[in-house]
Structure formats: C-alpha cells, structure tokens
Amino acid sequence: MNLRDITAAELTAQVTNDSGLLKPVSESLYDLHEKGRDLNVFISFDKQHLEQETAALAARLARGERPSLAGIPAVLADNICTVFYPTTCASKMLAEYRPPFSARLVESLQQKGALITGKTNMEEFGLGCSGNSSHYGVAKNPWEAERTAGSGAAAAVSTSSALLAFATDTVGELRQSASFCGVLAIRPSYGRISRSGVIDYASSMEQVGVAARTTTDLALALEAAAGPDPRDPTSLKAEAPPYASLLESGEGKLKAAVPESWDRTSGLEDGVKDCFQSELEQIKAMGIEVDFVELKHFREAPLAAAVISAVEAFSNLANMDGVRFGCRGSAASLQEMYTVSRSEAFSSKLKKFIGFGALVSSEKYYRKHFLKSQRMRTRIKDELAACLEEYDLLLTPTTPFAAPLAGGSLDAFHLLDPANFYTAAPALAGLPALTFPVYTDDGLPAGLQLIGETGDETALLRASLRLEKGRSPLKFPEPGSM
Amino acid sequence: MERAAWDARVKLNSEETNELLEHSRLVFEQLDSIPESELDTLQATCYGHSQPNTVREDTEEASLPLSLSLGNAPDADESCFRVPRIIEE
Amino acid sequence: MQNMETVVGLEVHVELFTTTKLFCGCSTAFGAEPNSQVCPTCLGLPGGTLPRLNQRAVEYTIEAALALNCRIAEKITFDRKNYFYADLPKGYQISQFFSPMGTGGYVEINLDGKIKKIGIHQIHLEEDTGKLFHAGDDILTSAYSRVDFNRAGVPLIEIVTEPDIRSAEEARLFLQRLRSILRYIDISDCKMEEGSMRCDANVSIRAAEGSALGDKTELKNMNSFRSVYKGIEYEVERQSGVLKEGGKVIPETRHWDESKGITTAMRSKFVSADYRCFPDPNLPPLETPAEWVEKIKEKIPELPSSRSRRFIDDYGLPPYDAEVLTVSRGLADYYESVLRYHRDPKAASNWIMSELLRLLNAAGLEVDECKIQPEALGKLLKMIGDEVISGKIAKTVLEEMFASGEDPEAIVERKGLVQISDESALEEIISRVLENNPKSVEDYNQGKKKAMGFLVGQVMKETGGKANPQKVNELLKEKLDG
Structure with a gap:
C-alpha cells in the first residue's frame, strides 16, 4: 500500500470497502517507520500496538460500523496522554510516565476509527521548535537531515508515516514545524479542541492543532477532533462546524490584509521574503484582494507571548516535583529534592525558561512586566479583531526562515525566539491560523500563514483549498532518501 | 535571579545564569520601550478567550484505584506517597 | 504601659x-x-x-x-x-x-x-x-x-x-x-x-x-x-x-x-x-x-441573631435564654415546635435549657438525635401546667422519655404517677402524718417554722412524691394553724 499519494478520505473509503487492506496499511506504516528511524521522528512506535489497533478496527468494520476516520494513520505529539503509550513530553522528567487516562482527543480519534500509530518527538514540553531540548534528541527534517523538523509530528506527515498529526501549538510550534517540513497545519480557535489530557505549558495560549498533506484531510481531521468537552472548562461551548462538508474552494470575493511591517524582522531570510512576495502576486492573480494595513502592535506579540508563556510554564510545570510521578533525584530533604530532581530532569533551555517565568512574575516585576504584557495582549487582540472585521484574512509568512540547522542551534535559548515573529499574535488572540506550504528558491519548504476570525476555521480551510487548487501538487521528500 | 531560580526549584550554573540575565535584560528593555501610558487604561487579558466558565454538578465520579494513583510514584508504600524529610538541616 | x-x-x-x-x-x-x-x-x-x-x-x-x-x-x-x-x-x-x-x-x-x-x-x-x-x-x-x-x-x-x-x-x-x-x-x-x-x-x-x-x-x-x-x-x-x-x-x-x-x-x-x-x-x-x-438568598433561614431577637420580642424570653436556644438551628426549631404543642415559652425554655440539654450533653447527642419528640415534651409541659404531675415527677418522666422515647402520658399512666390533688385524699394522709410526728407539730407550734418543711416532706414520702406540693402546703398550714 502506497501511503504517499492517497488522501485520508480515499483511504477510509478503500478500507471500509475491504478491511483486508488494513494489513498492507499497517505493514507499510511499519516499513516507513523503519526507513525513517534516522530522522528520530518517533518517541513511541510499537508494531504490536499497531496490529491490535488494526485488528480492533477490522472487527468494528465487520460489525457494520462505518467510523469516519477508519484506517487513517495518525500520530500524536508526546504531550498528548495515552494509556497505551508512555507520555514523555520529550522530557527526562516524564520518561517513565504512564498516564492512567487518555486525552479526550485520543478517545475521539479512536472512536472514529483512526489508527494511532505512535507518539512523536518534540521540544521538551512542546516549548518552541528551533532548539534542541528533547531528551530523545532532535527530530530531523525529512527535506534535509541536518536541519531540524521542529516537531516529529510535522515530520511524520511529511514522510507519510502518518496522514494526520496532532500536536500542540502554544506560540506557534506546530505551524512553524509544519512550515519547516512543508505540510499544512491548522491551529484552531482557542478552546476548539479539548485540552483534557494534554500536557500544556501555557494554558491560556495552548491549543491542539493538526497537520496534514491536503486541505481536505485537514478539514476531516479537525472535524473529528473539535467540539465541546465538559472536561475542559475552556472548551468552546458552540458545536464545531462540519468542516469537511462545508469545504469548497469558492471563487467569491476575498479580502486579505498583510501587516505593513511584515518584513521588519531581523531574522527574515531573503529566500522567505522573496517567496512571500511572489506568493502575494500569485494570490492577487487568483482574484483575491490584498491590502497592506498598519498593525502597530503586531510586532509586540512575541514579547508579550514570551513573558506570559514563561509565567504560565513556571506554574504549569510546578507539578513536576518527583513526588507522585516522574524522576526523583536523591536529596536529604524535601525542598532540596525538588531542586535536584527538576535540575537533573529538565533541559537547560527549560530551566532557563521557567527561571525567567519566576523572575518576571516576582513581586518586583509582576506589575511592571507581567501585567504590562497581559495588557499588551489585550491591545494586540483588539487590533487583530478590528482588522478582521474589515478583512476576511490576514496573510503573513509562517516563519521568517526555513528550517534552521539542527547542529548550529544546539541548546539554542531564545526568550524572544525569532521564529515566533508571525505566529505569536494569533496565539495571544486565540485566533485560528493555518499554514500552507510554499517553497523558497532553494527548494526548501516555507509557510504562508492565514489568520482568521475567532471561531471561523471554515474560512481558513476554504481559502487554503483555493490556494491548493490554484497550483501544482505539493511536494514531499522521498522517505529514506537521505 | 538566584531567588527566582530557587522559587522555580531549578539550579542554574553560572553560565546559564548569565545567559538568562542577558536575555531577561533584553526583554525588559524592549518592554520598557513600550509606553506605559497607552496601556494603563486597558484590562489585562488572562484567558484564552472571553467565554465564561461553567460549573459541574456535585455528583461523585470514580476515583483511581490505588494501583494507578500510586503507579507512577518514584517512592510509595502500600497506600501513601513518600517524600524525604521536610525540615532542612 | x-x-x-x-x-x-x-x-x-x-x-x-x-x-x-x-x-x-x-x-x-x-x-x-x-x-x-x-x-x-x-x-x-x-x-x-x-x-x-x-x-x-x-x-x-x-x-x-x-x-x-x-x-x-x-x-x-x-x-x-x-x-x-x-x-x-x-x-x-x-x-x-x-x-x-x-x-x-x-x-x-x-x-x-x-x-x-x-x-x-x-x-x-x-x-x-x-x-x-x-x-x-x-x-x-x-x-x-x-x-x-x-x-x-x-x-x-x-x-x-x-x-x-x-x-x-x-x-x-x-x-x-x-x-x-x-x-x-x-x-x-x-x-x-x-x-x-x-x-x-x-x-x-x-x-x-x-x-x-x-x-x-x-x-x-x-x-x-x-x-x-x-x-x-x-x-x-x-x-x-x-x-x-x-x-x-x-x-x-x-x-x-x-x-x-x-x-x-x-x-x-x-x-x-x-x-x-x-x-x-x-x-x-x-x-x-x-x-x-x-x-441562593431565599434558601437562607432566619439566622441566630435575628432569631434570638425574635425570641426575646415574641416569647418574652430573657436575652440569655434566647441566646442559648438559638445557638443551633436544630435547638431553636425544637423549641418552637414544643411551643406549638404547649405555648408556655418560659416553661419550655427552662425545661429545655436545664433538663433536656443536660441529658443531651451527658449522652453526647445533638438535639436532632433526641428520642423525645417536641410533641411529647409539649405534652409533658402541659401535664405539669395542668397539675396532672408535679415538676419533680416530671423530671423522672423526662429521663424515662429520653431513654425510651415513650410517650409521657403512657409513662405516667403505667407508673401511676398522676399527682394527688384531691383534698380529701390528701387530708387523710396529712392527718396520719401529723399523728405520727407529734414532736414536729409541737416544734411548729412553738414557732419553729422549719418543721413545716419536714412535714411536707413526710407527706410527699407517703405519696411517693405524687402529692401536689402546693396543695399539701396549703392543707398543712390550715390544719396546724387552724
């Protein structure tokens, strides 16, 4: 079974028609996993588990059930809890953690017949995607192995190890890694996908998103994952729209805005700059109106996001104390034990990040910096909302650069990660944002980011489909070609 | 910084401390360059959206069996988690 | 200082x-x-x-x-x-x-x-x-x-x-x-x-x-x-x-x-x-x-301070009584229920505060665990008021009620504790007592009024405590002085 050229909808139709196909599907997934081992995409992948999943699905199909994601291979970032795999957050702290529950998302996907094949590599606790903080080493980019993938989730989709990948996006991690790996990804509106069972580091910004290879697959996956959940108090109460059936490219009038200041970041690579400019021309040629608008505070988003996410991480990860789970270092007294355990088990990057969170929320800086950042967040949110009242979409590059070299940024620590330049604003505002793969002249993938109004993922998916139809098929690297 | 690291219960070596101080200084500088006066009248945003909270009925749900509640503990006896002595020397 | x-x-x-x-x-x-x-x-x-x-x-x-x-x-x-x-x-x-x-x-x-x-x-x-x-x-x-x-x-x-x-x-x-x-x-x-x-x-x-x-x-x-x-x-x-x-x-x-x-x-x-x-x-x-x-406000019952004020105003209770009786809602409810069966606020207050609370405290019980129903206590108070039994007898009846929960009338009936108020019956006993105690009669006549108490005691003893003490006093005085 060749998983490279098949869409999720096609695969489900075929498998539902002939459950005997599940065997070749699972075999090719295993093959792909073996071929891609060097990329370090997976933290957990178990052939036996995969066989159990396919057997269970075959039985359901035999009973006449017709689950909507039947047979679709999906992977989860390793901060999404599963009872059947450890959930490590790519941290030494949780290397042995076996959650006694699965995330609500996992239950939904399983109920809909998806095959959850493995858990993917990520930065420790999902924090950023341009460093090297995973306890399991860097996830390599399938396009060029010396570059980082940003996350195993995006890499898995890029190599067809999975048709769908679910991972968290706090300041932009999933969108950035999707951009590095040349796949589509959407971070829906805040609260759209339940965070129940998701180990988040910054609760007010974190959302689970999904990566896929086509807009249709993205819509199908989002539809399966989204919806109200009484177990998550921040879950949106409104039912999620039936994205897949609402999907149509349309030729209607579409007004897009581009922040005037989009190219005013020192990290912007020429390749990405040129690529974005030519994309804009293409988009205009498709009949989409593009205006440059003044968004005075868009550039402040990474700053506010760094402060807020660090404070929340300081608090969210305080349960990692070596008492009820996790690593415990040896120490004679309780408080010393906390420090020893956390210092031994956390990466240098994470230690510095939560140290910063503790600093910026301390009495001395609380009002001056933390509260100020929360007010900046209000201003950014208001500015984006006003812009999206007038425009259907906001367009930016996804990241200022293509996938960074993994070796060069070993242990990179950026409080103000330049990768967040475009992705932080919608994260702060809780807006849905989608990244669409584009390519630099060097042939490396980059991303075009579409930001939409809160609650309206449909508009983003429709625009994405329109982009997709207007161009040649997306490219993907050959697995095992490196 | 030493106090902040202690409050976060992490130990930073001198290199890490310096790096963090340097980065913090940059962040603080940038924050300081944004005029306070424009922001004073704004409410702080502390939540991901403006949807209000909901409540749950006060009805009992199953708790974890001991094998699972203690299952991940680095140190436990038959019914309790164990921690090193609480008072410092 | x-x-x-x-x-x-x-x-x-x-x-x-x-x-x-x-x-x-x-x-x-x-x-x-x-x-x-x-x-x-x-x-x-x-x-x-x-x-x-x-x-x-x-x-x-x-x-x-x-x-x-x-x-x-x-x-x-x-x-x-x-x-x-x-x-x-x-x-x-x-x-x-x-x-x-x-x-x-x-x-x-x-x-x-x-x-x-x-x-x-x-x-x-x-x-x-x-x-x-x-x-x-x-x-x-x-x-x-x-x-x-x-x-x-x-x-x-x-x-x-x-x-x-x-x-x-x-x-x-x-x-x-x-x-x-x-x-x-x-x-x-x-x-x-x-x-x-x-x-x-x-x-x-x-x-x-x-x-x-x-x-x-x-x-x-x-x-x-x-x-x-x-x-x-x-x-x-x-x-x-x-x-x-x-x-x-x-x-x-x-x-x-x-x-x-x-x-x-x-x-x-x-x-x-x-x-x-x-x-x-x-x-x-x-x-x-x-x-x-x-x-939520509607659910709040009358609270101790206003209830205590009402007890003073409506029932003419001394502030101390009102305070004690309103300490718990159960006790105050109990008191008011008793009044429904026998409206003598001060008598009810006295009996509850001195006798009932003593029994409850000794048994370590709360008022709502008491076997004596308010109706039964009301009946008992009515029997005292109607001079069917004496206060002294009533105490023993109350103790029995407290232990068994039996109705006071039944206890009085069963044990023949009805107070003797019948003058002819009392006169007969008094004559006998006077005959048997000439020394005391002499003492009384010589001005030793204390002898009266002894003689009353003897009459009570003869009647097993059932004689109406007030009547006995009157009749004795009549006999001795007359």
Whole structure:
C-alpha cells in the first residue's frame, strides 16, 4: 500500500470497502517507520500496538460500523496522554510516565476509527521548535537531515508515516514545524479542541492543532477532533462546524490584509521574503484582494507571548516535583529534592525558561512586566479583531526562515525566539491560523500563514483549498532518501 | 535571579545564569520601550478567550484505584506517597 | 504601659459539606483509605489537571457570604498561589486572591448583653491540601513523611475578619457565632477538633485605642475554641511582657503548643514568601447573575441573631435564654415546635435549657438525635401546667422519655404517677402524718417554722412524691394553724 499519494478520505473509503487492506496499511506504516528511524521522528512506535489497533478496527468494520476516520494513520505529539503509550513530553522528567487516562482527543480519534500509530518527538514540553531540548534528541527534517523538523509530528506527515498529526501549538510550534517540513497545519480557535489530557505549558495560549498533506484531510481531521468537552472548562461551548462538508474552494470575493511591517524582522531570510512576495502576486492573480494595513502592535506579540508563556510554564510545570510521578533525584530533604530532581530532569533551555517565568512574575516585576504584557495582549487582540472585521484574512509568512540547522542551534535559548515573529499574535488572540506550504528558491519548504476570525476555521480551510487548487501538487521528500 | 531560580526549584550554573540575565535584560528593555501610558487604561487579558466558565454538578465520579494513583510514584508504600524529610538541616 | 489594647484578626478555614471536591468528582468523605479518593485532577497528574468547578461549592460560598452580610463579587474568578510543598499536588493552590467571593460583611456577637459587630474583610473559596504523616515522633525528627491526597482539593472557605476583635473572649464568641451561622445554613459541620474548621489568629497590642498598631504575630495550630482563647491570651501576655521590658515584637508565625500552653516561633527559609498569584488561565470568570444570587438568598433561614431577637420580642424570653436556644438551628426549631404543642415559652425554655440539654450533653447527642419528640415534651409541659404531675415527677418522666422515647402520658399512666390533688385524699394522709410526728407539730407550734418543711416532706414520702406540693402546703398550714 502506497501511503504517499492517497488522501485520508480515499483511504477510509478503500478500507471500509475491504478491511483486508488494513494489513498492507499497517505493514507499510511499519516499513516507513523503519526507513525513517534516522530522522528520530518517533518517541513511541510499537508494531504490536499497531496490529491490535488494526485488528480492533477490522472487527468494528465487520460489525457494520462505518467510523469516519477508519484506517487513517495518525500520530500524536508526546504531550498528548495515552494509556497505551508512555507520555514523555520529550522530557527526562516524564520518561517513565504512564498516564492512567487518555486525552479526550485520543478517545475521539479512536472512536472514529483512526489508527494511532505512535507518539512523536518534540521540544521538551512542546516549548518552541528551533532548539534542541528533547531528551530523545532532535527530530530531523525529512527535506534535509541536518536541519531540524521542529516537531516529529510535522515530520511524520511529511514522510507519510502518518496522514494526520496532532500536536500542540502554544506560540506557534506546530505551524512553524509544519512550515519547516512543508505540510499544512491548522491551529484552531482557542478552546476548539479539548485540552483534557494534554500536557500544556501555557494554558491560556495552548491549543491542539493538526497537520496534514491536503486541505481536505485537514478539514476531516479537525472535524473529528473539535467540539465541546465538559472536561475542559475552556472548551468552546458552540458545536464545531462540519468542516469537511462545508469545504469548497469558492471563487467569491476575498479580502486579505498583510501587516505593513511584515518584513521588519531581523531574522527574515531573503529566500522567505522573496517567496512571500511572489506568493502575494500569485494570490492577487487568483482574484483575491490584498491590502497592506498598519498593525502597530503586531510586532509586540512575541514579547508579550514570551513573558506570559514563561509565567504560565513556571506554574504549569510546578507539578513536576518527583513526588507522585516522574524522576526523583536523591536529596536529604524535601525542598532540596525538588531542586535536584527538576535540575537533573529538565533541559537547560527549560530551566532557563521557567527561571525567567519566576523572575518576571516576582513581586518586583509582576506589575511592571507581567501585567504590562497581559495588557499588551489585550491591545494586540483588539487590533487583530478590528482588522478582521474589515478583512476576511490576514496573510503573513509562517516563519521568517526555513528550517534552521539542527547542529548550529544546539541548546539554542531564545526568550524572544525569532521564529515566533508571525505566529505569536494569533496565539495571544486565540485566533485560528493555518499554514500552507510554499517553497523558497532553494527548494526548501516555507509557510504562508492565514489568520482568521475567532471561531471561523471554515474560512481558513476554504481559502487554503483555493490556494491548493490554484497550483501544482505539493511536494514531499522521498522517505529514506537521505 | 538566584531567588527566582530557587522559587522555580531549578539550579542554574553560572553560565546559564548569565545567559538568562542577558536575555531577561533584553526583554525588559524592549518592554520598557513600550509606553506605559497607552496601556494603563486597558484590562489585562488572562484567558484564552472571553467565554465564561461553567460549573459541574456535585455528583461523585470514580476515583483511581490505588494501583494507578500510586503507579507512577518514584517512592510509595502500600497506600501513601513518600517524600524525604521536610525540615532542612 | 497602661491601657494596652489587644487587637486580633482571625482567619478561619471551613471545609464545605459537598459530596465531591472543588474541581473534580472525587468524594470528600472522611475516613477512607489514604489515596483512595484521588484522580488525575486532584493528584496534579500531567495532562489531568483541568479544573471543573463544583456548582454546589460556589453556591455554599455565596450562601455563607450572604449570611455574613457580604457583598457578592459580580464575577467569580480563581487565582493560582504558587509554592512547593509535599501536600500540594500541582505546585500551586487554586484560591481567590484578586476577587474574593464576598467582601465587606460583619457578624454580630453578644458581649454581656451588648451587640458588637465584627467586620468580615472577605470570604473566599479555595482548595484544601493533602495530609502529611511524619515517620517518627514529629516533623523535626522524622526521616521521611507519607502523603495522603484524599483531602487535596476538598472545598474550603476562608473567612478573614477585620482586626475588630479586642480580647480572647471576643474571639471565642465570634467563632461560636460564626460556627452557629454556618451550621444554620448547613454548609459545614465546623468541627475544630476534626479539622473541618481551623483558625489562625493575627495578634498585636497597641498603647491605646486608635493609636498605631503594633507588629503582629500569626498564631497557628489552635485546634479548639479553648485553644484559640488560651493561645490569644498567652500571646497577648507574651507581647506585653516583651514591650514592658523595652523589647520589640517580632512579626512572625508562632505555633501554639497545646500541651505546654505556650507559643513558639516557627522557622522559615525565606523571610517572606512570594506566591506570584495570578489568574488561573484554566478557570475563566463565572458570572453571578442577580437571579442566581437571589435564589441562593431565599434558601437562607432566619439566622441566630435575628432569631434570638425574635425570641426575646415574641416569647418574652430573657436575652440569655434566647441566646442559648438559638445557638443551633436544630435547638431553636425544637423549641418552637414544643411551643406549638404547649405555648408556655418560659416553661419550655427552662425545661429545655436545664433538663433536656443536660441529658443531651451527658449522652453526647445533638438535639436532632433526641428520642423525645417536641410533641411529647409539649405534652409533658402541659401535664405539669395542668397539675396532672408535679415538676419533680416530671423530671423522672423526662429521663424515662429520653431513654425510651415513650410517650409521657403512657409513662405516667403505667407508673401511676398522676399527682394527688384531691383534698380529701390528701387530708387523710396529712392527718396520719401529723399523728405520727407529734414532736414536729409541737416544734411548729412553738414557732419553729422549719418543721413545716419536714412535714411536707413526710407527706410527699407517703405519696411517693405524687402529692401536689402546693396543695399539701396549703392543707398543712390550715390544719396546724387552724
């Protein structure tokens, strides 16, 4: 079974028609996993588990059930809890953690017949995607192995190890890694996908998103994952729209805005700059109106996001104390034990990040910096909302650069990660944002980011489909070609 | 910084401390360059959206069996988690 | 150093009578096996911490705030108080720091017949912590501690008074009245000995009324009303002593040692803790619409101070009686039920306060566990009023009723205890008594009026206590004087 050229909808139709196909599907997934081992995409992948999943699905199909994601291979970032795999957050702290529950998302996907094949590599606790903080080493980019993938989730989709990948996006991690790996990804509106069972580091910004290879697959996956959940108090109460059936490219009038200041970041690579400019021309040629608008505070988003996410991480990860789970270092007294355990088990990057969170929320800086950042967040949110009242979409590059070299940024620590330049604003505002793969002249993938109004993922998916139809098929690297 | 690291219960070596101080200084500088006066009248945003909270009925749900509640503990006896002595020397 | 004034503020924690914990569905029942009432939420397991707010806990807190005459916050918000301790699973406690549920209330206490208002600064809702068991003798010498998280997450309300309390006695009266109010609205059993009510006291003394407050100490570990009283008294003495010797009171936390009857300073690593309280991003604000608050208000019964006033006005009771009878809602209800069967308020009050409460206390029972139904006590009082039985006989009947729950009429009937008021029957007995006691008759005639008492006693003895004592007196007097 060749998983490279098949869409999720096609695969489900075929498998539902002939459950005997599940065997070749699972075999090719295993093959792909073996071929891609060097990329370090997976933290957990178990052939036996995969066989159990396919057997269970075959039985359901035999009973006449017709689950909507039947047979679709999906992977989860390793901060999404599963009872059947450890959930490590790519941290030494949780290397042995076996959650006694699965995330609500996992239950939904399983109920809909998806095959959850493995858990993917990520930065420790999902924090950023341009460093090297995973306890399991860097996830390599399938396009060029010396570059980082940003996350195993995006890499898995890029190599067809999975048709769908679910991972968290706090300041932009999933969108950035999707951009590095040349796949589509959407971070829906805040609260759209339940965070129940998701180990988040910054609760007010974190959302689970999904990566896929086509807009249709993205819509199908989002539809399966989204919806109200009484177990998550921040879950949106409104039912999620039936994205897949609402999907149509349309030729209607579409007004897009581009922040005037989009190219005013020192990290912007020429390749990405040129690529974005030519994309804009293409988009205009498709009949989409593009205006440059003044968004005075868009550039402040990474700053506010760094402060807020660090404070929340300081608090969210305080349960990692070596008492009820996790690593415990040896120490004679309780408080010393906390420090020893956390210092031994956390990466240098994470230690510095939560140290910063503790600093910026301390009495001395609380009002001056933390509260100020929360007010900046209000201003950014208001500015984006006003812009999206007038425009259907906001367009930016996804990241200022293509996938960074993994070796060069070993242990990179950026409080103000330049990768967040475009992705932080919608994260702060809780807006849905989608990244669409584009390519630099060097042939490396980059991303075009579409930001939409809160609650309206449909508009983003429709625009994405329109982009997709207007161009040649997306490219993907050959697995095992490196 | 030493106090902040202690409050976060992490130990930073001198290199890490310096790096963090340097980065913090940059962040603080940038924050300081944004005029306070424009922001004073704004409410702080502390939540991901403006949807209000909901409540749950006060009805009992199953708790974890001991094998699972203690299952991940680095140190436990038959019914309790164990921690090193609480008072410092 | 004359005219030192004591200034005390109390912080009272009360566990609410909910079925489940504040943010999860685990039981709050006492006495279960350690760690058998825990789940991923109250254990703070990664991915399991999303808090789901218990409606009843919120309603109980609003009810308490209304009963303490507080203003209710328009929005209910929760904040994280961040610190590391073995009994704290998440590394933060969810509490209400910025916007407590109720503010600006008061409680009335009766100070030698004068009503004094003790201001309530605030009342807020928070989660309880787990419980530590120290191996060895105590926390200082133990090699390790064991942690039980069954209490972690149980809803607690914290009531903070203004520094309006001027003596240990006022503190005790305040606590009694507070307990009485919270029991009236039935939101907690408020048992200090069992820890469902806990009290810390901020104690300081100042030179004279209105002058600047001295440095205060915070007293902890007072596990009964008596120890609150004794702890404050001791601390006031101690502080006066320090000041008299020209010393300064050190602001610190002090531990009440019940067995030694002294307070001792507690050590801490950092002088003041920095909790970095910030709004919990997982708990967006909950609206408190006026109709909701109104509905909760309707549930509040008549509270002790107004009920006591009504008992004085409507039943003509002395303030002391009114105070005692309204201490608990059950007792006040019982009293008023008795009045429905026999409307003699003072007699009912006397019998309940002196006899019934004595029996209840001796048996360690609450009034609602009493076998004597209000109707039966009413009947008994009516029989006394109608002179069917004497008061003395009634006491023995009451004891029997208390033990068996039998109807008073049946007991009187069965035991033939009906009072002898029939004059001819009494005259016969009196004649016999006079004949048999010539010495006493002579004494009486010689002016020794005390002999009368002896003769009455003899008549009562002859009748087995059933003679109507008033009648006996009259008839004897007639015979002797006539």
